[in-house]
Amino acid sequence: xxxxxxxxxxxxxxxxxxxxxxxxxxxxxxxxxxxxxxxxxxxxxxxxxxxxxxxxxxxxxxxxxxxxxxxxxxxxxxxxxxxxxxxxxxxxxxxxxxxxxxxxxxxxxxxxxxxxxxxxxxxxxxxxxxxxxxxxxxxxxxxxxxxxxxxxxxxxxxxxxxxxxxxxxxxxxxxxxxxxxxxxx
Amino acid sequence: xxxxxxxxxxxxxxxxxxxxxxxxxxxxxxxxxxxxxxxxxxxxxxxxxxxxxxxxxxxxxxxxxxxxxxxxxxxxxxxxxxxxxxxxxxxxxxxxxxxxxxxxxxxxxxxxxxxxxxxxxxxxxxxxxxxxxxxxxxxxxxxxxxxxxxxxxxxxxxxxxxxxxxxxxxxxxxxxxxxxxxxxx
DNA sequence: GGAAAAGTAAACCGATCGGTATACAAAAGT
DNA sequence: ACTTTTGTATACCGATCGGTTTACTTTTCC
Numbered sequence: 001x002x003x004x005x006x007x008x009x010x011x012x013x014x015x016x017x018x019x020x021x022x023x024x025x026x027x028x029x030x031x032x033x034x035x036x037x038x039x040x041x042x043x044x045x046x047x048x049x050x051x052x053x054x055x056x057x058x059x060x061x062x063x064x065x066x067x068x069x070x071x072x073x074x075x076x077x078x079x080x081x082x083x084x085x086x087x088x089x090x091x092x093x094x095x096x097x098x099x100x101x102x103x104x105x106x107x108x109x110x111x112x113x114x115x116x117x118x119x120x121x122x123x124x125x126x127x128x129x130x131x132x133x134x135x136x137x138x139x140x141x142x143x144x145x146x147x148x149x150x151x152x153x154x155x156x157x158x159x160x161x162x163x164x165x166x167x168x169x170x171x172x173x174x175x176x177x178x179x180x181x182x183x184x185x
Numbered sequence: 186x187x188x189x190x191x192x193x194x195x196x197x198x199x200x201x202x203x204x205x206x207x208x209x210x211x212x213x214x215x216x217x218x219x220x221x222x223x224x225x226x227x228x229x230x231x232x233x234x235x236x237x238x239x240x241x242x243x244x245x246x247x248x249x250x251x252x253x254x255x256x257x258x259x260x261x262x263x264x265x266x267x268x269x270x271x272x273x274x275x276x277x278x279x280x281x282x283x284x285x286x287x288x289x290x291x292x293x294x295x296x297x298x299x300x301x302x303x304x305x306x307x308x309x310x311x312x313x314x315x316x317x318x319x320x321x322x323x324x325x326x327x328x329x330x331x332x333x334x335x336x337x338x339x340x341x342x343x344x345x346x347x348x349x350x351x352x353x354x355x356x357x358x359x360x361x362x363x364x365x366x367x368x369x370x
Numbered sequence: 371g372g373a374a375a376a377g378t379a380a381a382c383c384g385a386t387c388g389g390t391a392t393a394c395a396a397a398a399g400t
Numbered sequence: 401a402c403t404t405t406t407g408t409a410t411a412c413c414g415a416t417c418g419g420t421t422t423a424c425t426t427t428t429c430c
Contacts, residue, residue, distance in 0.1 A: 003407085019290050021206035025388060035408055036389080046388065095292050103345050104289035105204050107280050114345075121345050145355035153338030160288050160299075160306050170330035174359075188377085210418060220378055221419080231418065 004042040007032040012053040016098055020050055020105045020113075047112065050102070054116045057098045062123065069131070075179070077131045078147055082175040085151045086168050089158035096159030097152075124148065135179075143178050150174055189227040192217040197238040201283050205235060205290045205298075232297065235287070239301045242283045247308070254316065260364070262316045263332055267360040270336045271353050274343035281344030282337075309333065320364075328363050335359055 001009075010032035014023045025046050029036045043049040068084045069077045088094060095101075099117035106113040125148050132140035132147070154171045161167070186194075195217035199208045210231050214221045228234040253269045254262045273279060280286075284302035291298040310333050317325035317332070339356045346352070 017292065019206070019292060021204070022290070024386075026386085035410090037391090037409090038407060040389070041406080096289060097341075100285070100341050100345060101289040104281060104286040105207070107202065107204060109347070118346050121342070141351070142355055142358065145351050146359050149335055149338035149342055149352065149356055149359070151338070152341050153334035153336070156282075156285050156337050156341050157306070157334055160285060161303050162294070166326070166330050167334065170327060171334055173327065174331050174334070209416075211416085220380095222379090222421090223377060225419070226376075 003032075003034055003038060007034055007039060007042065007049065008052045008056050011049050012056055012098075015050065015053050016057075016095055016101070020102065025049075051112055051116060054099065054102060054113060054120070058116070058120045058123070061098075061120075062127070065124075065127075075135045078128070078135050078137065078143065079172075079175040079179040081128060081131065081147055081151060082154070082171050085154050086172065089155060089168075090163045094158070094163075097155050100152075100156065121148075137178070146178065147175065188217075188219055188223060192219055192224060192227065192234065193237045193241050196234050197241055197283075200235065200238055201242075201280055201286070205287065210234075236297055236301060239284065239287060239298060239305070243301070243305045243308070246283075246305075247312070250309075250312075260320050263313070263320050263322065263328065264357075264360040264364040266313060266316065266332055266336060267339070267356050270339050271357065274340060274353075275348045279343070279348075282340050285337075285341065306333075322363070331363065332360065 007028070011023075011028055014028060014031060025036060025039065028046075028049065029039045032039070039049070043052065065081070065084055068087075069080045072080045099120050102113045103117050108114060125144060128147050129141055129144035132144045137143050150171055154167065157167050158164070192213070196208075196213055199213060199216060210221060210224065213231075213234065214224045217224070224234070228237065250266070250269055253272075254265050257265045284305050287298045288302050293299060310329060313332050314326055314329035317329045322328050335356055339352065342352050343349070
């Protein structure tokens with residue numbers, strides 16, 4: 001693995017665990033086993049490293065989701081999205097959504113980090129719409145939006161309160177309802 | 186208004202707009218029209234001011250919600266929660282949920298800020314359960330959890346992508362479905 | 371009216387922030 | 401072989417961080 005990939009990897013982990021402002025470049029270079037000078041060769045600023053970490057997480061997340069959903073029959077894939085989230089929020093390393101966390105720290109809509117996060121969510125929503133269409137659901141676009149909101153809610157609720165069984169159950173019950181009847185309204 | 190209330194007020198606004206780590210005590214005292222010395226008389230540390238701001242926001246939010254829901258007939262109050270969120274996320278000052286933002290920056294479950302946020306969400310959930318029970322919904326606890334997840338999802342989705350009409354519509358459609366038929370499963 | 375409390379203004383503390391500079395050692399490319 | 405690139409190690413930069421201190425002025429209250 002190249003030094004720059006190693007750096008992005010480390011940055012992703014540290015930013016995710018500790019937050020962005022709470023992670024300094026000193027720690028990033030130390031933990032990434034690279035000198036500050038080398039870090040600044042590849043990334044002109046800390047912001048650039050933040051953006052690279054977000055891009056990497058985007059690719060990683062979409063890849064994991066697609067792998068999770070692939071073995072399921074087409075009709076079960078929309079609800080499978082919620083199962084994917086349910087499994088994720090129960091992992092001990094879970095600390096919420098990297099992109100939502102980024103937006104919390106970089107509030108300005110013009111900030112690059114915010115724009116990358118918005119782009120990621122837009123891509124995710126369009127992927128969900130595709131899953132719903134392929135599943136033959138009526139009002140696929142609407143169901144996809146509902147599925148998306150449910151997923152986002154489950155992620156942040158479990159980030160704050162932990163993976164409480166009633167929350168997981170509520171999410172799965174809602175998704176199961178849509179899968180059966182094709183969405184409300 | 187006392188100096189300490191003035192300070193908490195300012196802190197709430199600044200933390201909400203800029204984030205916690207991005208707001209320094211220098212700015213807090215300047216904008217709060219108080220000397221650093223005075224600030225430190227009332228709050229032994231910045232963390233204490235963070236906690237006070239969270240507590241104030243908890244009271245403020247629950248109060249606004251109750252006021253919004255009060256004029257509605259009992260049966261319409263659960264769905265009214267979503268209307269409350271819909272109206273909130275469209276305000277130009279909206280920057281997401283203060284508590285979710287706090288958890289993003291103070292990730293440790295042991296951190297005071299995180300615990301206050303979790304307590305707020307627990308209180309909100311129990312209030313929603315009360316609304317659902319009073320509305321005579323079957324499976325009130327389950328519907329309340331679904332309502333809660335939907336609201337959380339709408340909040341963060343609009344924080345990242347802005348108040349897009351399809352998102353607002355999806356949330357209201359989902360809530361309307363529950364109000365009519367008493368929840369799924 | 372006189373002490374105590376609450377306030378201002380501003381200098382100061384060590385630590386850390388993001389980022390740069392200097393000096394030198396391995397690789398790598400041709 | 402010789403130059404360029406990539407890397408290390410480390411000291412340094414000005415600015416800001418959270419927090420303290422000193423000296424002086426109100427306000428409050430008995």
